[in-house]
Amino acid sequence: MVKRVTIRDVATASGTSIKTVSRVLNKERYVGADTRERVERAVADLNFRPSFAARSLAGHRSFxxxxxxxxxxxxxxxxxxxxxxxxxxxxxxxxxxxxxxxxxxxxxxxxxxxxxxxxxxxxxxxxxxxxxxxxxxxxxxxxxxxxxxxxxxxxxxxxxxxxDNVTAAKELTAHLIERGHRRIAHIAGPRDYATSAQRRAGYEAALLAAGIAPETELVVEGRYDFASGAEATEVLLARPAPPTAIFAGSDEMAAGALMVAHRRGLRIPTDIAIAGFGDDALASYVWPPLTTVRQPxxxxxxxxxxxxxxxxxxxxxxxxxxxxxxxxxx
Missing domain, CATH: 3.40.50.2300 (Response regulator)
Structure with missing residues (x-):
């Protein structure tokens, strides 16, 4: 049976005390650089794995x-x-x-x-x-x-x-405007997310900067998921004057918008451009791949x-x- 390495073994190997080893493990101050290095080397050499329970009892922390x-x-x-x-x-x-x-x-x-x-x-x-x-x-x-x-x-x-959600959304909307779009819709996130209001603010700021008046009928609230993106897109495309571009507040909502556009036989981006937010793995898997904002x-x-x-x-x-x-x- 393999003997479990203990804190006492680390202290012996590093030529220090158990208390010093404990201080190093708990990232405490007032331990010299050379001493800390010796302890850390001994921990690595012995493959020591400290017990969470023991550390908790010793330092009054749960780690x-x-x-x-x-x-x-x-x-x-x-x-x-x-x-x-x-x-x-x-x-x-x-x-x-x-x-x-x-x-x-x-x-x-x-x-x-x-x-x-x-x-x-x-x-x-x-x-x-x-x-x-x-x-x-x-x-x-x-x-x-x-x-x-x-x-x-x-x-x-x-x-x-x-x-900076406001600036990020402003940059994405400005990109759509540079592509020649004037009727740009926004699928916003839920109201209880601060990010939803921030992204809508950036979207509207970009429109105003280009001399385009924001239209309430071009903003539909979603839930940051695929289904709500699809539902919102159906609403937007049923408008008397539908948008030529959609900026969804998340990639999942944008994917839902893509699905509806494909089902209606719309060419992307020729008939309608669609962009998301987040740059999840999904953004590069869908077709066509999504323009989006990378949120790390x-x-x-x-x-x-x-x-x-x-x-x-x-x-x-x-x-x-x-x-x-x-x-x-x-």
């Missing part, structure tokens, strides 16, 4: 962070999980992922139970929960550190990561975890760069 999300896009959730895991792995921290339904009457009770039973050292909130007043109040009452991804309200309440979700997640693990101050905001990706759909 766990929780991702609390409610998003209809599996691609978004997966990228968010991967980015947080990439960063937490560096510090030997475990990630708890808990999907929630923002419309459930048990939302707050379930979140409170997660905190009480798992005791995470911090929480990462994604839209729309990052702007949910009741959730924010619960976390404040529990005095648990948290980071918000893409918040739209109460700046400075907690550290946050974001992209994995980077947003990594930065959010980094803010949490480094105990950033509430006013620390990190912007992650977006990019306009032009493909055959426009």
């Amino acid at each position: 766990q962070v929780a991702l609390v999300c409610d998003n209809p896009s599996p691609a978004y959730v997966y990228a968010m999980q991967q980015g947080i895991r990439d960063r937490c792995e560096v510090d030997g921290v475990r990630v708890l992922t808990q999907p929630y339904d923002r419309g459930s009457p048990r939302l707050l009770a379930d979140l409170d139970a997660l905190i009480a039973t798992s005791g995470p050292d911090g929480i990462i909130l994604t839209p729309p929960l990052s702007d949910n007043d009741e959730v924010l109040a619960l976390l404040a009452a529990r005095a648990i550190p948290f980071v918000r991804v893409s918040p739209g309200t109460r700046a400075g309440l907690a550290p946050a990561t974001f992209i 979700v994995r980077d947003l997640a990594w930065q959010a975890a980094d803010l949490l693990l480094n105990r950033a101050t509430p006013d620390e905001l990190r912007e992650v760069a977006h990019a306009l990706i032009v493909r055959a759909s426009t």
Whole structure:
């Protein structure tokens, strides 16, 4: 039977004390660079894997962070999980992922139970929960550190990561205008997502900058999913003067728009141009491939975890760069 390597073995191999090894493992300060290097080398050589339970008892921490999300896009959730895991792995921290339904009457009770039973050292909130007043109040009452991804309200309440949704949407709409379109429709996301309002604001700003008056009948609300994109496109194409281009607030909604256009026998982009937002893998799999805005979700997640693990101050905001990706759909 293989003997399990213990913290005492690491201390012996590195010529330090158990307390010093513990400080290095817990990323504490006041450990010399040479000493830290010796301990880390011994950890690697011995393939030492510290016990979460033991570390918790010793340092009054759980060495766990929780991702609390409610998003209809599996691609978004997966990228968010991967980015947080990439960063937490560096510090030997475990990630708890808990999907929630923002419309459930048990939302707050379930979140409170997660905190009480798992005791995470911090929480990462994604839209729309990052702007949910009741959730924010619960976390404040529990005095648990948290980071918000893409918040739209109460700046400075907690550290946050974001992209400039307004500028990104403005750039994409300007691209459609440069292609000669004047009747550009927008399939917006749900109203309780701050990103929905931000992207609509960028869309309208680009129209106004080109001397085009925004038309209410050319904006239809969706749910950031395929089905609502298809439903919204049917509504838009039934207008007396249908649009020549559609900017959907997510790639999944844009894919739904593509499906309807294909079913109606419309040529893309000759008869109608369609663009999305996000640059999920889906964007390059559909035909024709989607013009979209690249939202680097994995980077947003990594930065959010980094803010949490480094105990950033509430006013620390990190912007992650977006990019306009032009493909055959426009």
